[in-house]
Amino acid sequence: MAKKKTSTNKSTIVKERKKPVFSFLKTRQSKTLIATFLMLFSVFLCIAFISFFFNWQNDQSTLNYLTDRTVKSENLLGKIGASLSHFFIYKGFGIAAFLICYQLFVTGVNILFKKTFSKIIISWNWTLIAMLWFSVAFGFIEKKLALFSGIIGYELNLFLQDFTGKTGLIIILIFLAIIYFIFRFKATFNALIDKLKEQKIQREKRKKLKDENSKEIITENTDKKDKKVDDTKKEKSEFELSVENLQPTITKHSDVATNKEEISLQIEKEYQPTLKVEQTKEETVSEIKDVGIDVAIAKEEESSTENLSDKILKDFGEFDPTLELSNYRFPTFNLLKQYNESISIDPDELEANKNKIVETLKNYKIGISEIKATVGPTITLYEIVPEAGIRISKIKNLEDDIALSLAALGIRIIAPIPGKGTIGIEVPNKKSTIVSMHSAISSKRFQESQMELPIAIGKTISNETFVVDLAKMPHLLMAGATGQGKSVGLNAVLTSLLYKKHPAEVKFILVDPKKVELTLFNKIERHYLAKLPDTEEAIITDTSKVVTTLNSLCIEMDNRYDLLKAAMVRNIKEYNQKFKKRKLNPNDGHQFLPYIVLVIDEFADLIMTAGKEVETPIARLAQLARAIGIHLIVATQRPSVNVITGIIKANFPSRIAFRVTSKIDSRTILDAPGADQLIGRGDMLYSGGNDITRIQCAFVDTPEVEKITDFIGSQKAYSEAYQLPEYVDDESGTSIDVDIEDRDKLFKDAAEVIVTAQQGSASLLQRKLKLGYNRAGRLIDQLEAAGIVGGFEGSKARQVLVPDLLALEQLLENEKNQ
Numbered sequence: 001m002a003k004k005k006t007s008t009n010k011s012t013i014v015k016e017r018k019k020p021v022f023s024f025l026k027t028r029q030s031k032t033l034i035a036t037f038l039m040l041f042s043v044f045l046c047i048a049f050i051s052f053f054f055n056w057q058n059d060q061s062t063l064n065y066l067t068d069r070t071v072k073s074e075n076l077l078g079k080i081g082a083s084l085s086h087f088f089i090y091k092g093f094g095i096a097a098f099l100i101c102y103q104l105f106v107t108g109v110n111i112l113f114k115k116t117f118s119k120i121i122i123s124w125n126w127t128l129i130a131m132l133w134f135s136v137a138f139g140f141i142e143k144k145l146a147l148f149s150g151i152i153g154y155e156l157n158l159f160l161q162d163f164t165g166k167t168g169l170i171i172i173l174i175f176l177a178i179i180y181f182i183f184r185f186k187a188t189f190n191a192l193i194d195k196l197k198e199q200k201i202q203r204e205k206r207k208k209l210k211d212e213n214s215k216e217i218i219t220e221n222t223d224k225k226d227k228k229v230d231d232t233k234k235e236k237s238e239f240e241l242s243v244e245n246l247q248p249t250i251t252k253h254s255d256v257a258t259n260k261e262e263i264s265l266q267i268e269k270e271y272q273p274t275l276k277v278e279q280t281k282e283e284t285v286s287e288i289k290d291v292g293i294d295v296a297i298a299k300e301e302e303s304s305t306e307n308l309s310d311k312i313l314k315d316f317g318e319f320d321p322t323l324e325l326s327n328y329r330f331p332t333f334n335l336l337k338q339y340n341e342s343i344s345i346d347p348d349e350l351e352a353n354k355n356k357i358v359e360t361l362k363n364y365k366i367g368i369s370e371i372k373a374t375v376g377p378t379i380t381l382y383e384i385v386p387e388a389g390i391r392i393s394k395i396k397n398l399e400d401d402i403a404l405s406l407a408a409l410g411i412r413i414i415a416p417i418p419g420k421g422t423i424g425i426e427v428p429n430k431k432s433t434i435v436s437m438h439s440a441i442s443s444k445r446f447q448e449s450q451m452e453l454p455i456a457i458g459k460t461i462s463n464e465t466f467v468v469d470l471a472k473m474p475h476l477l478m479a480g481a482t483g484q485g486k487s488v489g490l491n492a493v494l495t496s497l498l499y500k501k502h503p504a505e506v507k508f509i510l511v512d513p514k515k516v517e518l519t520l521f522n523k524i525e526r527h528y529l530a531k532l533p534d535t536e537e538a539i540i541t542d543t544s545k546v547v548t549t550l551n552s553l554c555i556e557m558d559n560r561y562d563l564l565k566a567a568m569v570r571n572i573k574e575y576n577q578k579f580k581k582r583k584l585n586p587n588d589g590h591q592f593l594p595y596i597v598l599v600i601d602e603f604a605d606l607i608m609t610a611g612k613e614v615e616t617p618i619a620r621l622a623q624l625a626r627a628i629g630i631h632l633i634v635a636t637q638r639p640s641v642n643v644i645t646g647i648i649k650a651n652f653p654s655r656i657a658f659r660v661t662s663k664i665d666s667r668t669i670l671d672a673p674g675a676d677q678l679i680g681r682g683d684m685l686y687s688g689g690n691d692i693t694r695i696q697c698a699f700v701d702t703p704e705v706e707k708i709t710d711f712i713g714s715q716k717a718y719s720e721a722y723q724l725p726e727y728v729d730d731e732s733g734t735s736i737d738v739d740i741e742d743r744d745k746l747f748k749d750a751a752e753v754i755v756t757a758q759q760g761s762a763s764l765l766q767r768k769l770k771l772g773y774n775r776a777g778r779l780i781d782q783l784e785a786a787g788i789v790g791g792f793e794g795s796k797a798r799q800v801l802v803p804d805l806l807a808l809e810q811l812l813e814n815e816k817n818q
């Protein structure tokens, strides 16, 4: 007994001694340590295995010299790597040995994630079976090399083949593979189904919980002994797991049944008040929601009306006036002729002129400290810096004498040159260079200009293209003796605009009493010209028609002013921008307004024949038309004061003077002498108000204009030329048509327009029904006779006597019945 006792004592002592070692292995640190070791070892083995496949033949001889440091292995992980690989791959399972690496890594992970020991063993078993299967299979495929199957696979393969033969072995391998998959997948499949079931149950429970409105179910985690519970109990125990977090709040109860009762009671007590709270919450929410809906509707209504134009702009984009002729191609440069335009500088000529200037001035005791020459296309500018103490007025007074001494035509003295402290003497070149329209149009200055109506009129003395904006001028007066280049100048202006502006953007009204200069532009009638309704020829050659056209243009001006006023903008540019942004409603008569350029050649002729009849509308247009995009270009041969009257001069600040015969004419045009000193052939002076610039006008010949007009004319055009409003003399249109039968076809439409708009104006009818002024005026008279609009009230619109369309319908019906 005593012995027994001592032995039991010993065993308990041993157990007590072993316990700390075992418990150490169960600690978290040791588990992490082992897991890390296994994972790193798997990586180590994997690298060694891979390296082994490349170096195994070389390393074979080193395997026996594991401890010998002089012998080196080629395996990446040295001799240990080589030996382990040899053992697992060569002597073991071949390629299938890689599964060891995989399994070691998985074991490490499993230990980290606290998988049970039995599970780890099971997974090892599966891997070992797989390894065996693969090594046998590889042994069957590759018999010569034991590297793929390992010796185990190789030997097993031979052994099995001896008994079953090759075919038998294949069948066995397939059978084993199927068994393997069935067993493994079955297990995984079940687990998956179980998991899905669990999740489903939990979802249902959670749903229930929600439905019962935070019903707290607290159950005690039953001991392992209580596993034998019925199905419903099982469900509950699963549920308990999901509400694990609630467990610490449970007080210990010995009796489970009483505990359950208490819980249900607790739920009821706690549940009711929360439900009430929820209900009241819901009520308040619904109240708020009702208010919110009202507010939302009101907001939507506001925003939709405010952003209507933005919405249209967003939906349709900016209005494109060129859309109707979207395929229109601008004339190409090659339609214009190119000349040799390199300015030739003759040093002898320069030297001779310089000497002449110096000598002449010396004769008048004017010393020169410096002289500089700028060679232009037709003239050379000599800039002189006089010696100190010499008065500029002295040089200016000697202008004629100097010109005489230099014995040359076209000398002009500029004393002083504005902005510089020098005196300029312009001397014509012996050989002048033609400035082609081609070079002016193709110049960067013109091509890149952002002007509204850019005109490349020619080149300055410094050979720069001179580009001006007709819209800023705003009207241009051109004068010059016959044969000095006026017509060419007019063509240059028109060509510039044709090269830069789309047919939708600019319209010309051409007045040509000579009947020959501008006829070529007939070809572009439906593209670029504007004309009176019911007239055949767009280019006006008849003086009486000029008067009508000018008056019609005045009506157009008034209409445009009405539109600008309605749009609350100050000028055509702002108006068109607003229209493009779709802020102006076309139903209110708004439309994109093209610029209108009225060109009158031989103005003197007109004044002589029509006098005041022409002068008055021209003066009116010149005074008022700048803001609404109507610009006048008036050219005359005779720049006398009875042609270029004070009132016209005052409204034409921009003037071009070609060569004139007398100083007086020059003064009439430019308010300064100089034009009489020009050399002709396009040599001109441009006065933009203050300073005068000498320019060589760009030369555009008739064949070039013909080519351009042909090019434009051959393209798709508008259905008709731009229609100007109809103008009727005061005498006509005053008789009131009382007879119903004689009424205009559009009478009813006109009445509807007037009644709808509640505005009795002829211009409204013109815009809405696209009528000429004449017809619209007649319609207004007929409407007055019918009692739809009131009498004429001067500048105010007529009163509309019919309140709405229904009343109008009745009125017209009554008329019929009478």
Ligand SMILES: Nc1ncnc2c1ncn2[C@@H]1O[C@H](COP(=O)(O)OP(=O)(O)OP(=O)(O)O)[C@@H](O)[C@H]1O
Binding pocket: 434, 435, 480, 481, 482, 483, 484, 485, 486, 487, 488, 489, 637, 681, 682, 683, 696, 697, 698, 699, 700
């Ligand atoms: N810019 C220019 N460059 C070179 N030559 C020019 C230029 N302008 C005009 N000429 C020459 O002058 C000639 C007459 O020009 P143009 O027909 O323009 O004169 P005009 O002033 O219109 O004459 P008219 O008043 O008699 O019609 C042209 O045929 C041309 O040879």
